[in-house]
Amino acid sequence: TLFGAPSPKTQELDDHYFGAIPPRVAAFMKEANQELWKLGIYAKTEHNEVAPGQFELAPIFTNGNVAVDQNHLIMDILRETAKKHGFACLLHEKPFQGINGSGKHDNYSIITDDGQNLFSPGDKPAENIRFLLFVCAFIRAVDTYPLLLRLSASCTGNDHRLGANEAPPAIISIYLGSYIENILYDIYTKNRKKQTTQEEKATFNPVTGLSYIPHDNTDRNRTSPLAFTGNKFEFRMLGSSMSASFSNTVLNAIMAESLNQIADELEGIKYIQDIREKALTICRTLIEKHKRILFSGDGYSEEWAKEAKRRGLPNVKSFIESTEVLNDPSVINLFTSLNIYSEKELAANRIILQEQYEKIMGIEVRTMIEMARKDILPSQIAELKFYNDIINTSGKNTPKFIRDHASTISTLIDQTYQAIQSLEDAWQKATTIGNTFEVGQNIYYKINPLMDKLRASVDAYEKIAAREFYKLPSYEDILFNI
The missing domain is CATH 1.20.120.1560 (Four Helix Bundle (Hemerythrin (Met), subunit A))
Incomplete structure (x- = not known):
């Protein structure tokens, strides 16, 4: 809101987050689900969020272009259904000052036409060369084009949210989790020690008499803008009113460029063992060059802003500033070389965003x-x-x-x-x-x-x-x- 003094009570007790869904809201969700089912859209979870009056809906994952279309339909149905129940569905990134705003999580993975997830670590990630190569390609892509990713998650409303101790900071970094990150650093330092397999890690239980509880290999760092979560990367910067189409376009484009470069180095090698060794060498080179983008600490802290500056990571604090990345020769070359946008289209998009x-x-x-x-x-x-x-x-x-x-x-x-x-x-x-x-x-x-x-x-x-x-x-x- 443009005006509005803070309420005496907001979200400090976490009672809304951990409370039951109010009956009126439950009735709204029920009707919204029925309308979504008619369109073949299914919610995986629905629950209270941190701020008063704030709720979350997460649809079941599907192919990127379909997921984006479904997300547009979900926003439309939520707004229209809310009116029938005497509500207003606010999709603004920061509708109320002093309490949490709203965003979207764009879960990104690459899956082949026969269903293989290329970001799946498997039982032995340290020996899964394909997985390691694709993760390193992603690290290179993000470190090479952080400003482009920042733009893809930017809008006027999101300026009020990013970096506000409730959402990821405006500084782009990647959180891999200690398990995957340690594997990469072992490759980087040529320390090829035996790694604990996923199965061993999952079944280990120091408490006798209890059956094992599967252990996630990626502790979820909620302060990271890009986190590896099992078999995908979760891009958490998007604003709640935004379409995820451009962010997915950017992710696909920067990954394509990284994979093109890797393919140029691997193609022509005859023997499988030579390919494996070359792949490890490529991983080692990429980690050495782009390890600055990896961060597992508190993204909200002032110390991280100072450390990011020391590492040379950009900290673009506004939507308007991020638009100028479309004028960057490397970004123009990225999109034109992959036949995604022409130089004129990029210039038009930049001006449109600035006018918007x-x-x-x-x-x-x-x-x-x-x-x-x-x-x-x-x-x-x-x-x-x-x-x-x-x-x-x-x-x-x-x-x-x-x-x-x-x-x-x-x-x-x-x-x-x-x-x-x-x-x-x-x-x-x-x-x-x-x-x-x-x-x-x-x-x-x-x-x-x-x-x-x-x-x-x-x-x-x-x-x-x-x-x-x-x-x-x-x-x-x-x-x-x-």
Whole structure:
């Protein structure tokens, strides 16, 4: 929301996350499922999420192009079904300040036409050369094109979410899990010691008298933007309103380029043993060159931002900044050489994205100013008049609270009005200077702080305003009535 003071209670108790699905929401989910079943779309899980009023749906995996189409249909059905149950399905990445936003997880793997998953480690990952080669190809692809991946997960709303201690950071890195990562480092250091097989690792149980519990070989690091999860990579940066089509296009393109390079080195080798040795050499070279992209620590920490800078990893903090990667010669060559996009198409996409950012921000700025003028200022003035009338009537007998309250509201009126004026003037200047990218940068660096300033003034008033005067719904009204 453009305005909205934080609720006294939000998500700190985790009671929503671990609680039962509310009956009204369960009824909505039931009807949504019935509509999805008619289209052949099946949900694997549905559950409460961390923030109040937030829920998750995960469909069953399928081929990439089908999955993207299904995701579009799911969003449409959720919105339409929500209306029938008196809800609004908000797909914005950050609908409410101060609580978790929403995103999508793009689960990526490569499967052959006969059903073999090339990211499946098998029982003995250390001896599965094909698996190791494809993982190393993925590592190379991500480290070579981190900014392109950042763009594929970027939109105006996601700027409010990424790196906000609830979602992956804007710095691209890969988490493999200690088991797979140790295998790769053994290859890199030529330490070919015997590895524990998947079966041995799964069946080991130090507690006697209990049957074994299968052990996942990838501890799930929720702070990582790209994590290996058993037999796939989970790309966690996408915003909830976005299509996954471009992110999958990017993943396929960068993987294709990496595999092309590897194929050039392997093709022509006659004997299988020579191919295995060459493949290990390729893995070793790729790990040495691209190991900086591997990170298993806390992606939310300030230490990681410093470490990423030391490693030379880019930290692009805004959607508008990420759009310029489509102007990068290496990115243009990637898409044109694979016959995915022409140079003109890339230029058109870049300009469209930049114009989209300007238009969305323009709508938000104009809406913010209109709300402040037509709703907030009249409320402030009416409440100030109410207390001033008491002061004029009571004179010296006016309670201190009323005098102080009137003074505070008067100050907030001035602050709100000044913030409106500053925002209007700055918007006029920001949108008339430079090309589309420069306008976008002006908006991000000059307009956003002024929007924050206006919001701070209005939110400060909401915290002390009498309900009789402040008519806009509060976060409590919106979030805790489902």
